[in-house]
Amino acid sequence: MPGSDPAPGARAEGAAAPYDAVPYDAVPGGAARGVTAQRVSRRFGSVQAVEYMDFHAPAGKVTALIGPNGAGKTTLLLMLASLLRPDAGTIRIDGFDPVREHAAVRRKVGWMPDTLGVWDSLSAREILTQMARFYRLPAEGRGQRVSRLLHAVRLDALADQPARALSRGQQQRLSLARALIHDPSVLLLDEPASGLDPGSRVELRNLLRQLAASGKAVVVSSHVLSELDEIADGAVFVNQGRTVKQQTLEEAAQEGRRYSVTALDGAALSARLHEFGLVFRAEGGRRPSVSLVLMDDDDAASLLKRLVESGVGVVSFAPTTGALEETYMTLDAER
Amino acid sequence: MSLVGDSPGTPTAGRRPAQAGNAVVGYFAGIRDVVVLEMKQRLRSRGWYIMLGIWFALIALVSWLTWASWNASQQFMREMPDTMMGEPSGPGSMIFEVVLAFVLLFGLLVAPALSANAVNGDRAGGTLAILQITLLTPGQILWGKFFAAWLVALAFLVTSTPFLVFGVMQGGMTPGHVLVSLLMLAVELAVVCGIGVGISALAGRPLFSIVVTYLTVAGLVVGTLIAFGLGTQLTQGTVLANNAQYPYLERQFPVPNTNGQPDHTCVGPLEEHVVYRTERVAWVLAMNPYVVVADAIPYPDRNVQGMHHHYPGMIESISQSSRYALAGPEHSYPCANGVPHPQYLGQTTPLWPLGLGLQLMLTGLLMWLGWRSLRTPAHRLARGTRIA
Numbered sequence: 001m002p003g004s005d006p007a008p009g010a011r012a013e014g015a016a017a018p019y020d021a022v023p024y025d026a027v028p029g030g031a032a033r034g035v036t037a038q039r040v041s042r043r044f045g046s047v048q049a050v051e052y053m054d055f056h057a058p059a060g061k062v063t064a065l066i067g068p069n070g071a072g073k074t075t076l077l078l079m080l081a082s083l084l085r086p087d088a089g090t091i092r093i094d095g096f097d098p099v100r101e102h103a104a105v106r107r108k109v110g111w112m113p114d115t116l117g118v119w120d121s122l123s124a125r126e127i128l129t130q131m132a133r134f135y136r137l138p139a140e141g142r143g144q145r146v147s148r149l150l151h152a153v154r155l156d157a158l159a160d161q162p163a164r165a166l167s168r169g170q171q172q173r174l175s176l177a178r179a180l181i182h183d184p185s186v187l188l189l190d191e192p193a194s195g196l197d198p199g200s201r202v203e204l205r206n207l208l209r210q211l212a213a214s215g216k217a218v219v220v221s222s223h224v225l226s227e228l229d230e231i232a233d234g235a236v237f238v239n240q241g242r243t244v245k246q247q248t249l250e251e252a253a254q255e256g257r258r259y260s261v262t263a264l265d266g267a268a269l270s271a272r273l274h275e276f277g278l279v280f281r282a283e284g285g286r287r288p289s290v291s292l293v294l295m296d297d298d299d300a301a302s303l304l305k306r307l308v309e310s311g312v313g314v315v316s317f318a319p320t321t322g323a324l325e326e327t328y329m330t331l332d333a334e335r
Numbered sequence: 336m337s338l339v340g341d342s343p344g345t346p347t348a349g350r351r352p353a354q355a356g357n358a359v360v361g362y363f364a365g366i367r368d369v370v371v372l373e374m375k376q377r378l379r380s381r382g383w384y385i386m387l388g389i390w391f392a393l394i395a396l397v398s399w400l401t402w403a404s405w406n407a408s409q410q411f412m413r414e415m416p417d418t419m420m421g422e423p424s425g426p427g428s429m430i431f432e433v434v435l436a437f438v439l440l441f442g443l444l445v446a447p448a449l450s451a452n453a454v455n456g457d458r459a460g461g462t463l464a465i466l467q468i469t470l471l472t473p474g475q476i477l478w479g480k481f482f483a484a485w486l487v488a489l490a491f492l493v494t495s496t497p498f499l500v501f502g503v504m505q506g507g508m509t510p511g512h513v514l515v516s517l518l519m520l521a522v523e524l525a526v527v528c529g530i531g532v533g534i535s536a537l538a539g540r541p542l543f544s545i546v547v548t549y550l551t552v553a554g555l556v557v558g559t560l561i562a563f564g565l566g567t568q569l570t571q572g573t574v575l576a577n578n579a580q581y582p583y584l585e586r587q588f589p590v591p592n593t594n595g596q597p598d599h600t601c602v603g604p605l606e607e608h609v610v611y612r613t614e615r616v617a618w619v620l621a622m623n624p625y626v627v628v629a630d631a632i633p634y635p636d637r638n639v640q641g642m643h644h645h646y647p648g649m650i651e652s653i654s655q656s657s658r659y660a661l662a663g664p665e666h667s668y669p670c671a672n673g674v675p676h677p678q679y680l681g682q683t684t685p686l687w688p689l690g691l692g693l694q695l696m697l698t699g700l701l702m703w704l705g706w707r708s709l710r711t712p713a714h715r716l717a718r719g720t721r722i723a
Contacts, residue, residue: 081468085712099712103470111468117461119372121379133368134469136361162379178465 033059033094034217035080035186040089042075049075051241052089057219057234059094059185062212064232065221066328072241073221074114077188080219081111093186107135110184114191114221116171120164124155124174127163128181135182149177152207154200168195176204180211187211187218193227205231225325235324245327252327259300260320262289264313272312276303291320365471369479370486373453377487390445391494394437398498401433402505431502432649435516438495439628442524443552445491450484450531451548452541454705459541473709477536477702484528492520512632519628519687526624526694527552533701536708555694559623563660566616572664573607579669601670608671614663621657621690622697629653630687657686 037055041048050072057063065073078084080091082098082105091098098105119127128146137145150156153173158166166174172195179187189208193201208231212218222228228235234248263269266288273280273290280292294300304317377383454477457463466476499513531548538544579599620626629650661684665671 079712083464083467083711083713085714102712106468106470109468113461113464115461117457117463117465119376119462121376122372126375130368130372131465131469134365134466134471136365136470 033185034061035063035188035219036092037076037080038090040076040079040086040091042072042079042084042086048241050079050086052243053238053241054243054246055080055236056246057186057217057236059217060212060215061233062208062218062220062231064228064235064324065219065238066223066225066228066235066324067238067244068223071238073238074190075241076238077111077190077219077221080186081109081188082106083111107182108185110179110182110187112175112179112187112189112192114194116168116175118163118166118171118174121162123160123162124150124166124177125159127174128177131178131181137182145181149180152180153177154203169197169200172196173200176207185216187216189218189220191222192220193222193224201227225328228324232324235327237328247327249324252324254296255327256293256295257300257326258291258293258320259303259318260289260291261307261317262287262315263307264315266290269307269312269314272307272310276306278303287315289316362472362475365475366478366482369466369471369476370483373480373483374486377483383487386445387491387494390441390491393441394434394495394498397437398430398434398501401430405429428502428508428648430505431499431508431512431516434495434498434502435520435628436625436649438492438499439520439523439624442488442491442520443527443556443624446484446488446524446527447531447545447548447552449487450481450528451535451545453480453484453532454536454709455538455544456535456541458539467709467711473706473711476709477532477706480535481529481532481702484532485525488524488528489521492517492524515632516628519631522691523624523628523694526691526698529698529702533698533703533705536705537701555622555624559619559626563616563620566619567611567613570612570615572610572612574610574664574668574671575605575673576608576668576670577601577603577605577673579675599669599675601673601675605673608668610664610668612663613660614665617657617661617663617686618689618693620660621686622693623657623690624694626653626657627687627690627694630657630685630690654686658684661686661689 035055035057037053039052039054040050041052042050053072053076055065055076065076067073075084079086080093080098082093082102085099093105094108096104096108119130122130125146128149129142132142132146147156147159150159153176155166155170155173155177158170163171163174172192176189176192179189187208192208193204196204205227208218208220212233220228220231229249232249234246235252236243237245237247260283261269269290270280270282273292278292280290283289283291294303300317300319304314307314307317454463457466463476467473471479496513496517499516502508503510503513527548530551531544534548534551535541535544538547578601580602581599630653632650632654634648634651634654659667667676669676
């Protein structure tokens with residue numbers, strides 16, 4: 001008979017942390033909360049999708065997984081979500097191994113895929129209810145849980161429409177609610193913001209911050225860097241299947257940021273910057289501007305003050321890129 | 336909208352002690368949940384009801400045509416009193432047989448469409464991985480898909496029940512016939528659904544798996560006949576027999592009833608006669624769904640009952656000729672080993688358990704392979720497929 005999976009529920013019994021009355025600290029491996037992957041490799045035929053990748057996403061933080069298309073982000077997330085077996089390396093989700101203890105891992109992981117898989121004849125409410133059943137959540141309170149999640153992703157008005165009537169962004173939000181149905185301690189979100197309108201992006205950002213604040217490890221993969229600046233506490237940069245860099249946002253900020261300055265009189269601006277002894281470069285663009293690297297916010301504030309005081313008509317003074325984008329672009333250049 | 340501290344509660348699995356009984360209940364509850372999901376997804380499409388309506392209308396048409404043609408032939412017979420044919424047993428058996436054959440044909444045509452994209456359709460739609468990421472096991476997903484496809488196929492069967500009952504009410508059949516044939520039809524639909532679900536878990540693309548499932552069904556229905564016919568040619572052998580002497584001037588058709596006694600005597604020395612040893616390839620024939628259904632439906636033993644000129648129905652003919660093949664020349668060739676055999680074989684060794692067993696083995700193999708491909712974390716992926 002197919003299907004006698006090696007004791008799906010039995011082994012995870014004592015370890016299903018968020019549901020039992022066991023506090024996190026009492027859970028075996030409680031010290032290693034969050035997501036850790038060490039030297040993980042995965043090959044598809046002749047394509048080495050992921051090669052000796054290291055990854056760490058601590059609990060209570062939002063960690064961005066950043067890399068160009070085809071860098072192995074989705075493959076890594078699938079391995080973290082216990083859907084794909086790594087060829088080599090170790091993964092721990094709150095201390096559990098997705099390969100050997102996948103039942104325990106699945107209770108802890110909420111996964112939002114980059115594809116919108118919806119059962120299009122079912123309503124949003126039915127989809128969430130059905131997912132709650134699949135996670136064997138108790139019948140009592142299931143309805144309230146579903147309603148609360150629908151409210152959280154602003155789908156309560158459309159809750160009883162068939163899912164095919166939802167727009168892409170709405171389906172995206174439904175997908176997020178689906179990943180949250182069993183109150184996972186680890187959230188793996190693959191491109192969660194794609195297809196969302198600006199308002200929904202802000203809401204997503206707030207929701208993710210809130211989830212991280214409640215102690216969940218949140219992993220967000222994206223290549224839209226500007227929005228990650230606002231969400232992420234740390235970032236892991238991957239390219240061509242390898243971890244290129246792992247840094248927190250403070251570290252990224254300490255490497256300095258490039259600012260772009262425009263003035264009414266470009267020549268006066270350049271002269272003044274020479275006077276201050278700063279290295280800058282002239283940028284093309286609709287308006288003549290200069291750009292220069294400043295180490296931190298204090299530097300930026302004092303430079304602006306000095307420019308204004310010296311009589312330069314500063315029109316704009318802003319960071320050209322986000323902190324993460326800055327790192328990303330330098331990595332890109334190295335490649 | 337705080338989600339913080341918004342605990343979904345203790346899952347039933349976490350609360351209860353690990354008991355074998357509960358694990359079984361939990362396993363079936365998971366299958367039921369998948370079935371519920373599938374049914375909601377399937378039954379809400381309007382096309383399904385249209386198909387059901389067309390099905391009903393078609394079978395009604397076939398039943399009516401059968402009944403009308405029987406009436407016409409009766410009229411013809413009444414005008415010719417010296418008919419050679421014996422009195423048929425009434426329109427009941429004929430309507431029943433035609434409707435049964437038709438329902439089986441349509442069932443075999445519909446079941447692959449209902450089952451053969453169950454898994455890879457979800458894979459293409461991105462919903463399979465969403466099931467796999469939950470606490471459902473691969474077996475629960477696969478069984479859930481299977482039962483959902485089967486239940487929908489059974490709905491078609493239920494729609495055709497009135498016509499089978501109509502056939503019975505026209506006389507000559509018993510409710511037992513309807514029950515046995517419905518049961519066997521349901522089992523055959525289950526076999527096809529199992530094949531479809533298994534193949535859909537193995538194949539990457541829905542179109543491919545649907546085509547392969549149809550080809551497999553065609554192989555069972557037509558291929559087994561061809562294979563049996565060709566295979567028989569390879570089974571030439573000999574049997575020791577002597578000569579049969581008939582008390583009649585020539586052999587008659589229909590076969591005169593001799594109350595189970597052989598209609599001939601065997602005389603002369605035993606010689607080697609060239610025969611086809613059909614019993615060696617009868618298992619191929621046994622896998623045919625029509626043979627399985629026809630052979631499982633009971634009919635009276637014509638050799639025992641002192642019947643008049645007997646007109647065997649289609650079901651009985653299929654059953655007897657396949658049993659004839661199973662018996663082989665040792666039991667069917669006239670005067671094999673010098674023993675006279677009755678012309679009408681009261682072959683009592685049924686073929687359908689063998690055929691059904693082989694079908695279930697095929698289905699089981701495909702379901703098992705499908706189950707292997709659903710296991711996660713996935714080790715191997717089909718070329719060019721993404722898991723989500």
